[in-house]
Each structure stands twice: as structure tokens, then as C-alpha cells.
Amino acid sequence: MRMSTWIRQHLAALRALLVLTAITGIVYPVAVFAVAQVPGLNDKADGSLITVDGKTVGSSLIGQPFTDKDGNMLMQYFQSRPSAAGDGYDPLSTAASNLGPESIVDTLDADPANVKSSLLTTVCARSKEIADREGVDGSRPFCTEDGVGAVLSVIGPRDADGEVSHPVQVVSVNQACPTTPFLDTYKGVKVECAKPGEDYSTGRIVPIHGDASTDTPVPADAVTASGSGLDPHISPAYAGIQIARIAKARNISEDQVQVLVEAHTDGRDLGFLGEPRVNVVELNLDLDSKHPFRG
Structure with missing residues (x-):
């Protein structure tokens, strides 16, 4: 192979590398980021974070345990399903058993x-x-x-x-x-x-x-962990058996708790996919907002 042909082939390969690097490494990520900042999409793109008084307290997409510093369950909160992700709901150690x-x-x-x-x-x-x-x-x-x-x-x-x-x-x-x-x-x-x-x-x-x-x-769902270990939802049935405890701990009626459970219950996606579910993180935050615990 003549040297000039070898050089031309390698220059063509280099140009292709530079063009594809610019498209896939710069243009495409910037375009995706820009689309993600469109109103209505930016919240989900940023992780569906939940803030209270300007402080980030969680995400509606990731569950969390409701326990004290020693790992003991807090009676005034709805409890999430079990988690096998790290020590529980660790996004860096998502896993199942x-x-x-x-x-x-x-x-x-x-x-x-x-x-x-x-x-x-x-x-x-x-x-x-x-x-x-x-x-x-x-x-x-x-x-x-x-x-x-x-x-x-x-x-x-x-x-x-x-x-x-x-x-x-x-x-x-x-x-x-x-x-x-x-x-x-x-x-x-x-x-x-x-x-x-x-x-x-x-x-x-x-x-x-x-x-x-x-x-x-x-x-x-009360006795088994999700595949990711990060599921923020529980079934309406699991939420239902916790209502009496929550009402007693917060000194309110069971009907008041039931209203909030129903407000945070989502039906099947598109009407037929999955099962009805309750977002525990959002539900507990709403409980604190409307019926603060005075223990």
C-alpha cells in the first residue's frame, strides 16, 4: 500500500471519529439536557425531588425508611415495604435479595x-x-x-x-x-x-x-422487597392495615387518615397496567403537613 493511500485512510478515520465524538459526546447530550428542562419535564429530569421549606427531603420516585436513628420504626408514619438495597433504600446499592x-x-x-x-x-x-x-x-x-x-x-x-x-x-x-x-x-x-x-x-x-x-x-408487598429495593409505593391493602395505628399515634380519626391515603393512591397505569399503589413518601409528608405529630 502506498504511503499516501495509508495517510488518506487514517485521515478519513480521524475525521469520522471527530464528527461522531461531537455528535454523540456533545450535541446529543446537550439536546437531551435542553429538552429535559422544558416546563413539565424538568421536575422528572431532576429526579422528582420533594422539598419542604426549601429543604430537599426525598424523591417521589425513591422510597425511604421511616425509622429513628437506631432503626426503630416510628409509629406515627406509614411504613414502606422492605428493601434489600444496602441498609435499606440506598440508591447507590440498588439490589434484591x-x-x-x-x-x-x-x-x-x-x-x-x-x-x-x-x-x-x-x-x-x-x-x-x-x-x-x-x-x-x-x-x-x-x-x-x-x-x-x-x-x-x-x-x-x-x-x-x-x-x-x-x-x-x-x-x-x-x-x-x-x-x-x-x-x-x-x-x-x-x-x-x-x-x-x-x-x-x-x-x-x-x-x-x-x-x-x-x-x-x-x-x-409488606413482607417482600421490590426488585430494585427502591420502590416508594405500597399496596392499598398494606396502607389499610396501618391506618388505625397512624390515627392513634397522631390522635386523629381513622377517617381523616383514610382521606389522605385515598388522595395518594394511584390507579393502574392506562387503566390496565400494574396495580393500584400508594406513595408512602408523599403520604407521610402530607400527614405531617395536615396532622402534625405531637408526641
Whole structure:
């Protein structure tokens, strides 16, 4: 290849690089920024920030916990759904727990720092905590009364289908000793509590449905985190079971709280996408504005 041809090709490549850099690196970002500042769009482009008395207190797009400096729930506020983003609602650590429906066995250990709860036990524990706080029935299928997953390891010879028809040992794998197991016996065998550190995976893992109704007052969004960990919304059902507590804490009527809940409830997008939802951040700010807490 002649040197002049080589130089021309590289100069053409350089010109293309400079033109594309100017378009994609300068013109396009400036155009997007300019469009984002159009009235009606600029609030969303800037993060849908919420200000009170000139101070930014949050965003309508990002949830936040309503707890004190020690992490204790503030009774005068509606509570958000759980969050797995960092220490909770951390925009820099958006994440989910990545636990699925097969996560039903806890990792028990004598050292509490090494104990890892399954998704099932996490849901059961949250449901019990919310039920105790809101004065509703938090019992759920596959959950024990003390808020862990109702799961047995049934140990013994298996038949061709993998079933253990004559167990020799049955262990409630999520209830560490000396806890009394949620069942006395299973197939005629006394149910034992689990010894931390013991491996019961050789047994057949059997979740026990129990007699709790599937129509629990504590809805799914109250006990599970969103995929991003930043969802600012809860369901009307979760908001509904918190109304009595809020009214009592603020010394107002439940009807007054209900009016605000309805004011901050959005319907399905386009009438058929998603589910109705309540923006917790905006609702709590409106509560403070109209019915200040005097604790």
C-alpha cells in the first residue's frame, strides 16, 4: 500500500471519529439536557425531588425508611415495604435479595452472625412482626406461630418415588434447639428441634402447609422487597392495615387518615397496567403537613 493511500485512510478515520465524538459526546447530550428542562419535564429530569421549606427531603420516585436513628420504626408514619438495597433504600446499592421460592431452609449456627434466614423464614418473620404491630392476623401457610418456615427434614429409607414412608428421624430444620417444634409428631415419629451446625440435607425436605388461610391481612408487598429495593409505593391493602395505628399515634380519626391515603393512591397505569399503589413518601409528608405529630 502506498504511503499516501495509508495517510488518506487514517485521515478519513480521524475525521469520522471527530464528527461522531461531537455528535454523540456533545450535541446529543446537550439536546437531551435542553429538552429535559422544558416546563413539565424538568421536575422528572431532576429526579422528582420533594422539598419542604426549601429543604430537599426525598424523591417521589425513591422510597425511604421511616425509622429513628437506631432503626426503630416510628409509629406515627406509614411504613414502606422492605428493601434489600444496602441498609435499606440506598440508591447507590440498588439490589434484591435474589432468593427464590426454593429458599425454605435456614442456615443455623451457634454464632448468630453466621445464621442466614431463608426467604420463607424472612417472609414469616416479617408477617409476624407486622401483625403484632398492626393488631391483625399475620399467620401464613408454611409459617410457624413463632415466625419461621414450617419445614421438616424427614430422614429414613426412601421408596422409588423418593418418599419416606417410615421415617426414623424428623427434624424441624428452622427451629433451633431448645425451641419446641411446631409439630409434636410426623407420621408417628416425634419431631425434634434442629441442632445448630448439624446437616439435615440427607432427609427429604417437607414444607408443612398448616391450617392458616391464604387470604392473610398482611399482603405480599409488606413482607417482600421490590426488585430494585427502591420502590416508594405500597399496596392499598398494606396502607389499610396501618391506618388505625397512624390515627392513634397522631390522635386523629381513622377517617381523616383514610382521606389522605385515598388522595395518594394511584390507579393502574392506562387503566390496565400494574396495580393500584400508594406513595408512602408523599403520604407521610402530607400527614405531617395536615396532622402534625405531637408526641
